[in-house]
Amino acid sequence: MNKSDPPRSFGVFKPVGHTVLVFPDAHALEQAVSKLVAAGLSDGSETRYTPQEMQAQVASDLANAGVLAHVGQELNLVKVHGQLAERGCHFLVVPTDSDAAARQVADVARSGGAVAAQHYGTLLVEDLIDPADGKDQVFESPDRGLDTKLPTP
Numbered sequence: 537m538n539k540s541d542p543p544r545s546f547g548v549f550k551p552v553g554h555t556v557l558v559f560p561d562a563h564a565l566e567q568a569v570s571k572l573v574a575a576g577l578s579d580g581s582e583t584r585y586t587p588q589e590m591q592a593q594v595a596s597d598l599a600n601a602g603v604l605a606h607v608g609q610e611l612n613l614v615k616v617h618g619q620l621a622e623r624g625c626h627f628l629v630v631p632t633d634s635d636a637a638a639r640q641v642a643d644v645a646r647s648g649g650a651v652a653a654q655h656y657g658t659l660l661v662e663d664l665i666d667p668a669d670g671k672d673q674v675f676e677s678p679d680r681g682l683d684t685k686l687p688t689p
Contacts, residue, residue, distance in 0.1 A: 568648035585627035594618035
């Protein structure tokens with residue numbers, strides 16, 4: 537994946553075939569990368585985003601979002617990624633070629649302190665880490681927001 541030209545759908549970030557992992561800081565991200573490598577789940581092709589890089593991408597996505605981006609959850613995810621980046625979170629985008637691989641990556645990331653993980657499929661974006669408050673996930677819509685619990689600054 538190329539950060540300077542990320543995959544988009546209807547003008548917003550949508551890395552189909554990847555899992556986006558969110559960590560509270562750079563140290564947690566790097567520890568998770570080490571665990572992914574040790575587990576054979578990383579071949580070095582993952583993409584890292586600093587909070588500033590994600591904020592810039594979010595700003596671009598919001599400025600270029602097409603009308604259809606407002607229908608699904610992609611625009612909501614962009615907004616949540618922006619909120620997480622504002623709180624200093626770091627992002628790791630890992631290629632995952634199957635649901636099973638995405639779950640394995642999310643399990644390793646969760647053990648390393650990930651606060652969120654989303655697997656991007658062609659038609660569906662699946663949250664792979666349950667909300668921190670223990671509630672079940674609900675249908676996502678622009679009016680309802682997301683289940684992701686934002687870490688406190």
